[in-house]
Amino acid sequence: HGWALPPARSRTRALIDASLAERGIEPVVTLTSQNPDVLRQVAAVGLALTVLPAAVGGNDPSLRDVLGEAVALRPLTMMRRESAPDDARVAALGRLARDMVRLTGAAPPAP
Structure with missing residues (x-):
């Protein structure tokens, strides 16, 4: 699967990229969006993996937590x-x- 993530130059993306790199994950990004709901929907229909705030993806029954831990904390x-x-x-x-x-x-x- 490809990944759906925030745009490359965003602070959120930098946090996600650094955290995934620490876990040895090199995402192949196939879609970018500033809108977390778009990222959620793309993942929910199975087109990509994504990283979402718990408030956006946590209650969606079509999604599951793959890592079981926070990927990044944003100050x-x-x-x-x-x-x-x-x-x-x-x-x-x-x-x-x-x-x-x-x-x-x-x-x-x-x-």
Whole structure:
């Protein structure tokens, strides 16, 4: 099977390529798309293998997890405008993110 992956110059693709290379996998890419739903659909009908966020592919009964583990973790940054007023919801989200880092053992962001 060929692979359906994000475009070659995207950050997501770089993370996927590096992770697959660590596992000795050299994908032959036959289709690229920025849209994860397109990648999911191509894999669901059996035209290609793909790597998807769990939120996109995890509940699709026509797909199965081949590796049984996360292929890549993508760093996210929480930002807001400097002059924005304090917001309890933003503070709560920040606490939740820090708690998840502690609970999962994920590396905290560099200062």
